Amino acid sequence: MLLLLVAMTGIAPISLYMLVPALPVLARTFGSDISIAQMTVSLFMVGLAFSQLIMGPLSDRFGRRPVLLAGLCLMVIAGIGGVFAETLPQLIAARFFQALGGATGMVMSRAIIRDLYPRHRVGAMISLVIAVMMIAQMLSPLAGGLLEIGFGWRSIFYVITAVSIVITLAIAVALPETRRFSERVAGGGFVADLKVLGNSRSFVGYLLCYVIASWIIFTFAGGGPYVVVNQMGRSGAEYGAWFVTSGFAYLVGNLFCVRLAPRHSIEQLIWFGLALQLVGALLNVVWGLTGLNQQPAWLFLTHMIVMFGNAFVMSNAAAGALSIRPQAAGSASGMMGFLQMGLGALCSQFGAWLGGHFQTAIPLNISLVVLSLGCAASMFFLIPRNGKVATAAMIEKAEGEETGLL
Template structure:
């Protein structure tokens, strides 16, 4: 048996939970991505509405990602200390309240503030959902379950830009927040009534000293660093696309926000397919091998983006969205395996590991999204976006080689 997965870690009474519990994990994990993506098509219009720069409106995305990052760093260890359920309930309440308040924003500053608060709670489903899965399953099986949960949960984020574009076009941007607030409130009630506490009894935490100690142990582990960095840098390709894609499609290519939402479905289909492959293959091939396969697809898709944009500079949205299929497929394969690897390095600190990994991933994504919004603001084609994909995918592959491939040898 794997030295990182002792037998005592998964007792018989913690074997696969009821199907209803898995469905709940899917829904609560989807709140963060839905809240992130549903406002994206409306961002160009918000710049006109609030008479401000595109880069300023982009803070509704980048600071949301930063909020996701910071809150995961806190919520993961708190769930180790106080239990998964109470921390999750508090996070969902914050999301519902902030979403409702955001609807009544009268300035871009107010919108950015409530959007940031929305993110503080929305991350609870992501980080605690991963810890719950690790509470219930061994490492390779956890990768399969994370892939399974994400396969179904990604259906909501896949439709979120389309729904957001339709709501923005026909009713107004406020209704995107009405929808996310209602979703958070419903899941809050569901968690309260149906979610059991899964934190093992031997995980009790110990306040700040415990968090610092476990964080130090994790960050000194070469393999944890590898899983964390590959997840963060690799998924930065997606966040860079979120930061630059709407401006490229809506402003440069003169298409509607609803059309961007339709094209975005292709990206989500690739990610969902990658998650499905992981759910069926991780126990057979192992975490590290699937990470390598995902990274190969990521590099291929990034290079293909540069090639199509160079060959067809006025070709329309397909020049960036068709190669994005390979990029999102690669993301869907390597990300669940990176997360499963990271939270399995020290199983007794699964919440802390999930929080640190989520923090670094979202912080990197926030920087990538904001930087890309500045870069494409003065661009006349999609080439800057395409080049950024190549740089990020190459950096992710290098992190895998240095921290995981060489470590194994």
């Protein structure tokens, strides 16, 4: 089960990053500007966002397994389309549909974990899946670059399509349906689930905490290349080497979260991560004011503290949000993924603007402080601090009693 969850979670992100090293070759091959070739990445992210918003509610209604298999079959078909694409618009369209299908695994893995495990174990399981998946994700750009050099850019689509077929067959054979039929029949539909979840302050708090924490990653990833290459005068290869440290810290943070989860509550782990996130971001601002983080080592080694804490925040905030209304875990997971990826693309652009229009990294680091404070505010003002989180079932019961009295 763990291997299946890792595979379905990672296939879309790995497909995204594998093609990145080949973007300059795509631009030359099709005689287009690099900004047009970049659309194979940007529209892929748009597809990831909208797919999660659609597939999550569908899985609540029809079950995890059929929706997941349908999405992965779409990814296989789109991968074949990418192999035989003759123009860049055809390739961009294939990538968009590839993302629509692949994102099904991302949203479904979180929902399946919530189907199978109690609330206090969800965060640890999400961390474990992410930790294993991160290893493959960090290696995917290298794999894509080697494939492009050795066999041409189409070989990337051959490999992605072959892996997609293997994962689809494995899920068809080995993955049981985790959502009970009684829950599907009793479900109120996407609009009803959205209304109940939206009326839960706890859900909104966990959702905002998760989404804003993810924006920290997108913002720094967008501005980091400009800071290192333009402001510090380093090469793109050196930036890539330093950026691996961020992924490594996130990986280690998830592993520590798995270890600590049995002895601590979700809220305790989130606040621990929030403290590290804020301390790391503040240290980077201090280094910027003193001039120290004009060296990549100061910038990235301190950012590792941010990413280590970020792992605690995201996995446990996701666990909290999914546990508010377990029978609508697919819809909740879809909303999380949509806001994460959809607005994350804007945060990446904002980070690039901060890195490209200033002479120091201070504005970028201040934005990370603001985002860290936003995570903390969502927990402080919206999540009860008495240890009792109001679930959607409680809300529905209260509404029913109120209606009866009226």
